[in-house]
Amino acid sequence: MTVTDNAANRDAAEPEPIQAVPLKHPGQWIAGAVILILVGLFIYGAATNDAYRWDTYAKYLFEERILSGVGYTLALTVLAMIAGVVLGVIVAVMRMSPNKVLSATAWVYLWVFRGTPVFVQLVLWGLVGSLYKVISIGVPFGPTFVQIDIQQLSLEYVFVLAVIGLALNEAAYMAEIVRAGISSVGEGQMEASVALGMSWWQTMRRTVLPQAMRVIIPPTGNEVISMLKTTSLVLAVPFSLELYGRSRDISGVNFQPIPMLLVASTWYLVITSVLMVGQHYVEKHYAKGASRQLTDGQLEALAAANKTIVEEGK
Numbered sequence: 092m093t094v095t096d097n098a099a100n101r102d103a104a105e106p107e108p109i110q111a112v113p114l115k116h117p118g119q120w121i122a123g124a125v126i127l128i129l130v131g132l133f134i135y136g137a138a139t140n141d142a143y144r145w146d147t148y149a150k151y152l153f154e155e156r157i158l159s160g161v162g163y164t165l166a167l168t169v170l171a172m173i174a175g176v177v178l179g180v181i182v183a184v185m186r187m188s189p190n191k192v193l194s195a196t197a198w199v200y201l202w203v204f205r206g207t208p209v210f211v212q213l214v215l216w217g218l219v220g221s222l223y224k225v226i227s228i229g230v231p232f233g234p235t236f237v238q239i240d241i242q243q244l245s246l247e248y249v250f251v252l253a254v255i256g257l258a259l260n261e262a263a264y265m266a267e268i269v270r271a272g273i274s275s276v277g278e279g280q281m282e283a284s285v286a287l288g289m290s291w292w293q294t295m296r297r298t299v300l301p302q303a304m305r306v307i308i309p310p311t312g313n314e315v316i317s318m319l320k321t322t323s324l325v326l327a328v329p330f331s332l333e334l335y336g337r338s339r340d341i342s343g344v345n346f347q348p349i350p351m352l353l354v355a356s357t358w359y360l361v362i363t364s365v366l367m368v369g370q371h372y373v374e375k376h377y378a379k380g381a382s383r384q385l386t387d388g389q390l391e392a393l394a395a396a397n398k399t400i401v402e403e404g405k
Contacts, residue, residue, distance in 0.1 A: 147350040151341060152357065160337030161358050167253060167322040167333060172315055174258035179265025184295055186270055197266070204263035209256075213327040216256040217249075246332075253325040261318060268310045272303030312370030316363055323355075334358055 137143055151157055186197035204212070228235070276299045284294040323335035331340060335355050342351035 142349060143353070144347050144350040147345065147347050148353050151338075151351065151354050154341075156337050156341065157334070157354060157358070160332060160334035160355075161362070163250075163332045164319065164322050164334040164358075165362070167250075167257065167325065168315065168319045170254045171257035171261060171322075172318050174254065175261030175265050175314075175318075176311070178258065178262035180269050180300075182262055182266035183269035183273065184292075186266060187273060189291070201263050201266060204260050205267075209260045209321060210324050210327055212260055213253070213256045213324055216252045217328040219252065246330075249328055249330045250332075253322075253328045253330045256328065257318065257321060257325070261314065264314060265311070268307055268314070269300075269303070271310075272305075272307035273299050275306045276302045308374055309370075312366070312373065315370070316366050319362055319366065320359060 138145075182197045182200055185193040186201070188194055188197075273295070280298050280302065281294050284298045289297065322333050325333060326336050326339075330336070338351040338355040339348075342348040345351075
């Protein structure tokens, strides 16, 4: 019997490959059709309903005051998130510090700012002028170098208070996110860093935090989107030049709140969509090396290595 005959017998003995036929799910098609019909009816009803005032919506969508509100909303979001992330990292490191005083201080901070609503916190920040009429900076019980009269400050002061209120609240949540990311790094990494002579702070900065970014980035992106929407609460400070405050002020003049709310919602959706795209690419960047899916170049290198091994075995 030749080698060709053996190969033919093996081919004859092997069963034919199974042709898998996917199951049909008529219920899913019916549900999808019902949803499309309902969406179509809603769009048709909204387009033909005069109460939506689409002419007013189109008039104010790119109105100067609305665009100015968008700018203030973005400024509040960016500044509050930057300050919140920096402070959150500091609080997270304090929370995990072996120093009991630092750990207890961080725990109290988290307890206060996570345990009270952000709206209440912003209201309190708006009442700072009633609690502290003058802020003095200098030597305790000694000479004063700078004295600030809070009740005489301008609109920029209210904007700063809004940023501070948002940032302090956000820092409490970012601290827990950072702490979760730090905890995801294996203890062997810290032990190796200590063995190399690094201090605890150097280990956190050079070894742990860079590796923890893979876990920290996704929830941080969600926090940025959440912060964008939370800026609508700074009316409690009160600061009313952001997007929702502007739309509310305009609706108070033209008595058409529905189209103005739609204008604000449209801009929130646009900005959120851009942030979601940016979050996707940032997550993809920090996920390098974590996926088991090989690139084309890696597959070619692996195939070449296997071919070399086979040739050497022969």
